[in-house]
Amino acid sequence: MNTDALQAALRPHAEVLRRHALAIDADPTSLHSLLGSGEVPFRQLSGLPPEYVDDPLRVDGEPLHIRTCLARAVASETLAWGDASVVVGAHGPSMSGVLVDDLGDDEQRDRFYSVVAGTPTWTFFALTEPDRGSDAGAMTASLSGDGVGGGLLQGTKKYVGNAARASTGVLFARHRPGPLGVGVYLVDATRPGLDATPLTTLGLRGVELSEIRLRDVVVEPADVLGRHLSPTRRGLLGAVRTFTRLRPVVGALGLGVAQAAHDYVVDNRRTLRVHERASLDRFADRLHATRTMVRSAAAAADQDPTDGTLSALAKAAAITLADDLTAAAPAFFGAGSRWEHPLLDKLIRDVRGLELMEGTTTIQRLTVARGYLQGRTLDVAIS
Numbered sequence: 001m002n003t004d005a006l007q008a009a010l011r012p013h014a015e016v017l018r019r020h021a022l023a024i025d026a027d028p029t030s031l032h033s034l035l036g037s038g039e040v041p042f043r044q045l046s047g048l049p050p051e052y053v054d055d056p057l058r059v060d061g062e063p064l065h066i067r068t069c070l071a072r073a074v075a076s077e078t079l080a081w082g083d084a085s086v087v088v089g090a091h092g093p094s095m096s097g098v099l100v101d102d103l104g105d106d107e108q109r110d111r112f113y114s115v116v117a118g119t120p121t122w123t124f125f126a127l128t129e130p131d132r133g134s135d136a137g138a139m140t141a142s143l144s145g146d147g148v149g150g151g152l153l154q155g156t157k158k159y160v161g162n163a164a165r166a167s168t169g170v171l172f173a174r175h176r177p178g179p180l181g182v183g184v185y186l187v188d189a190t191r192p193g194l195d196a197t198p199l200t201t202l203g204l205r206g207v208e209l210s211e212i213r214l215r216d217v218v219v220e221p222a223d224v225l226g227r228h229l230s231p232t233r234r235g236l237l238g239a240v241r242t243f244t245r246l247r248p249v250v251g252a253l254g255l256g257v258a259q260a261a262h263d264y265v266v267d268n269r270r271t272l273r274v275h276e277r278a279s280l281d282r283f284a285d286r287l288h289a290t291r292t293m294v295r296s297a298a299a300a301a302d303q304d305p306t307d308g309t310l311s312a313l314a315k316a317a318a319i320t321l322a323d324d325l326t327a328a329a330p331a332f333f334g335a336g337s338r339w340e341h342p343l344l345d346k347l348i349r350d351v352r353g354l355e356l357m358e359g360t361t362t363i364q365r366l367t368v369a370r371g372y373l374q375g376r377t378l379d380v381a382i383s
């Protein structure tokens with residue numbers, strides 16, 4: 001894949017996102033005007049499989065389908081320069097699509113994508129629970145029955161992106177104790193007993209984080225994602241490959257935000273003192289190195305999604321850089337700069353959201369440490 005060509009093709013769309021970024025931050029409902037305006041081809045950028053897109057964008061004459069982890073990482077970074085919250089908050093298959101691709105059978109895939117490819121449709125990926133975000137193994141949302149024959153869902157999911165406006169999505173629930181006791185279910189949001197309400201947030205406000213309450217929600221055997229797979233390849237264990245593919249993409253979002261902060265300083269502080277110039281140069285070097293790491297991790301996830309070490313490392317490195325850079329940027333403009341430069345203030349708040357998405361930096365470091373101790377492939381990131 002020609003990553004430079006992809007980046008160049010998406011840059012004008014990122015500029016449109018940037019023009020709307022502060023308005024959406026101030027009033028997240030204004031996201032809908034942007035999505036409906038036709039200014040950005042969200043449907044073609046959403047990662048639908050080729051067979052569901054008859055009018056793809058073209059780059060160098062070739063149809064553009066953002067399907068690999070590397071393509072998603074490059075696209076997410078480029079567009080996040082404009083507004084990361086819109087990249088995550090736009091309608092489309094989103095994280096659920098990656099899981100459906102990994103675990104769904106042909107019928108489930110078609111059921112999911114037929115809905116998502118039609119009228120603008122949001123999807124949810126409901127894993128996190130109140131007080132059990134990092135420890136997915138401790139989840140308590142439950143499904144009655146044996147996990148494959150259908151049953152009734154009970155429990156609460158929290159901090160789930162787009163859930164209150166979604167039509168369909170994937171939901172993790174436990175039918176028995178232990179790591180093999182968690183299944184993933186394809187659930188329509190209109191089912192009786194499923195109520196999703198938006199939460200108030202400070203960062204990534206376009207994402208509309210939501211809480212989902214489940215009371216006797218019916219799950220049919222046809223909803224069991226990975227029903228054709230063995231118990232070790234479906235459910236939470238099966239989803240590990242999906243997490244490996246998602247983490248470089250969240251890292252790429254952080255990279256886009258970091259680049260936005262860097263460019264903002266360069267564009268708005270033309271005359272720099274020596275130490276300021278040196279600081280910006282160091283950040284530019286880190287951006288370059290971290291981009292290489294994120295793309296290496298994305299390419300490695302495309303090759304072997306069973307090893308999440310590099311993905312975790314890339315996410316942690318990119319978010320740490322984004323945190324450092326967005327925190328340093330206001331100092332280039334003096335006292336009161338977060339007030340006078342609202343974009344810098346937004347970038348700082350958005351990074352805090354990215355820090356939590358797909359696991360905190362501490363959790364990624366634990367994964368990296370485990371991978372290192374097991375002799376996993378860290379050399380790819382360093383080379």
Ligand SMILES: Cc1cc2nc3c(=O)[nH]c(=O)nc-3n(C[C@H](O)[C@H](O)[C@H](O)COP(=O)(O)OP(=O)(O)OC[C@H]3O[C@@H](n4cnc5c(N)ncnc54)[C@H](O)[C@@H]3O)c2cc1C
Nearest residue numbers: 125126127128133134159160161353356357358359360362
């Ligand atoms: C913008 C955004 C979008 C999101 N989208 C989704 C979504 O679509 N679907 C979904 O299911 N969830 C989603 N989440 C939730 C996200 O996955 C969780 O916030 C994340 O997993 C952390 O969980 P928590 O918030 O409960 O924090 P906790 O797990 O309570 O962690 C709190 C703190 O404790 C630390 N900590 C936790 N465990 C350990 C440990 N073992 N050792 C050392 N330190 C530890 C963490 O690093 C963190 O600093 C989203 C969150 C955000 C902010």
